[in-house]
Amino acid sequence: MDAHDMGKDLEKVLLTQEQIEDRLTEMAAQVDADYAGKDLLLVGVLRGAVMVMADLSRRLHLPVQMDWMAVSSYGSGTKSSGVVRILKDLDTDLHGRDVLIVEDIIDSGLTLSWLLSNLRSRGPASVEIAALLRKPEAAKVPVDVRYVGFDIPTEFVVGYGLDYAERYRNLPFVGTLAPHVYGG
Numbered sequence: 001m002d003a004h005d006m007g008k009d010l011e012k013v014l015l016t017q018e019q020i021e022d023r024l025t026e027m028a029a030q031v032d033a034d035y036a037g038k039d040l041l042l043v044g045v046l047r048g049a050v051m052v053m054a055d056l057s058r059r060l061h062l063p064v065q066m067d068w069m070a071v072s073s074y075g076s077g078t079k080s081s082g083v084v085r086i087l088k089d090l091d092t093d094l095h096g097r098d099v100l101i102v103e104d105i106i107d108s109g110l111t112l113s114w115l116l117s118n119l120r121s122r123g124p125a126s127v128e129i130a131a132l133l134r135k136p137e138a139a140k141v142p143v144d145v146r147y148v149g150f151d152i153p154t155e156f157v158v159g160y161g162l163d164y165a166e167r168y169r170n171l172p173f174v175g176t177l178a179p180h181v182y183g184g
């Protein structure tokens with residue numbers, strides 16, 4: 001693969017940069033309203049949520065704190081293994097805190113359902129989820145999400161933080177890959 005020309009690897013653009021940014025502005029306004037007067041902690045899930053965290057948090061007017069967790073359930077492939085591992089834990093004590101988990105995508109739901117119960121066991125005042133993307137038809141477990149950017153079809157997507165084998169995270173939009181990239 002020519003790492004300098006990601007365009008050749010794409011099949012189609014699902015969400016443009018402008019669509020994503022407009023939706024994040026709406027989501028940020030909701031978060032601002034819902035957490036007014038509260039001391040909100042944003043928890044970003046590395047590595048996929050980096051772009052969403054950066055662009056959502058910059059649209060908030062609330063003075064939030066940010067912390068990061070690294071979990072992995074996908075490895076380098078396109079299917080969830082279902083086994084969630086903590087690669088890096090939070091540095092923040094969640095006791096009594098209002099926590100908003102920031103994620104790029106809810107696919108099978110396995111990562112977030114596991115993370116929700118993990119964080120809820122740490123004594124927070126509240127834990128909610130903001131996810132840019134959700135694949136409703138791919139859900140293996142139900143996940144109660146407070147803020148969703150877009151519901152998308154059950155297709156593997158890349159860009160805006162989402163990777164295939166650690167590539168394409170830096171695309172400024174969300175798209176699908178051409179079959180030749182998967183070896184098709």
Ligand SMILES: O=P(O)(O)OC[C@H]1O[C@H](OP(=O)(O)OP(=O)(O)O)[C@H](O)[C@@H]1O
Pocket residue numbers: 045046047048049071072073074075080103104105106107108109110111112162163
């Ligand atoms: O709903 P699920 O089926 O569990 O899938 C969603 C999770 O999978 C991806 O992360 P991944 O484990 O690939 O790590 P990454 O964020 O570093 O890419 C994505 O960023 C979500 O965290």
Ligand code: HPA
Pocket residue numbers: 074105107155156157158162163164
């Ligand atoms: O569609 C996806 N793309 C990239 N990473 C993912 N992790 C879960 N689903 C996806």
Ligand SMILES: [Mg+2]
Pocket residue numbers: 048074162163
């Ligand atoms: Mg991934």
